[in-house]
Amino acid sequence: MLTIIPDKAGFVLAVHHRLYQVYGSKIKYLYNRDPLSELVDTILSQRTKNKDSAQSFTNLIEQFGTWEKVRDAPVEAVLEAIRPSTWPEQKAPRLQQILRLITERHGKLSLDFLAEMSVYDAREWLEKLPGVGPKSSAATLSFSNMRARALPVDSHHFRVAVRLNIIDAKIGEGKANRILENLLPASFTAKEVFDSHQVMMRHGQQVCFYYNPACAGCVLLDLCPTGQGLLDIKV
Incomplete structure (x- = not known):
């Protein structure tokens, strides 16, 4: 049962500040890719370890050189290039389908035009793919x-938010995305929003594990009913 948090936005901000004290100094933007390249990498990374999706992305660049050539290549060739990624049999045709649709809908294979749109409209455009x-x-x-x-909001971010009772697990990661974003201060810059994801994700990866979370040493323990409950059970 989800415990009611009277000031949920304030609670989320308090969590952010604590986690930023731990992980903030290590957070930097990871890449300087154009949005189309980032979308390709995001598709490859779905349910895949970072090192495997990174290898798949590198393979595509080295073997084809341009996204137009990936779009027009035999699907078998794309499949072989992204084989390190999970479910390459599904991702290869889906990736080519997306590249074709972007070309058809925009007139050329680029997503740079999204920079001229509001974030809301840009996300709506992408989510129609x-x-x-x-x-x-x-x-x-x-x-x-x-x-x-x-x-x-990835699986680690989602798990931490659920265990803190910020959201209910039943809503799923898709709906959690909008809810958690709306709980962040309106004054947060794009970098601070990026940082919020990074600190929640890293905490899930390094402390709040799926199995056997390290609750005893968690900086959020006094805020986390899940962690307190797990420690009570162990005692």
Whole structure:
């Protein structure tokens, strides 16, 4: 049962500040890619370890050189290039389908035009593409050289938010994306929104594990009913 938090936005901000004290000094924008390249990487990274999706992305660049050549290549060749990624049999045709649709709808294979749109409209445009949901649209705009104010929510971020009772697990990662973004201060810059995702994600990766979370040493323990409950059980 989700405990009611009277000032949820204030609670989220307090969590952010604590986690930023731990992880903030290590956070920098990861890439300077154009949004189309970032979208490709986001698709490859779905349910895939970072090192494997990175290898798949590198393979595409080295073997084809341009996204136009990836779009027009035999699907078998794309599949082989992205084989390190999870479910390459599904991702290869889906990736080519997306590249074709962008070309058809925009007239050329580029997403640079999204910079001229509001973040809301840009995300709506992206989410009309097959397999592109709230996480992927936010990551494309936030992680690329657009540096837009959009909050991705991955499985680690989602897990931490659920355990803190910020959101209910039943809503799923897709809907959580908008809810969690709306709980951040309106004054947050695009970089601060990016930082919010990074600190939640890193905490999930390094402390709030799926199995056997390290609750005893968690900086959020006094705020976390899940962690307190788990420690009570162990005692």
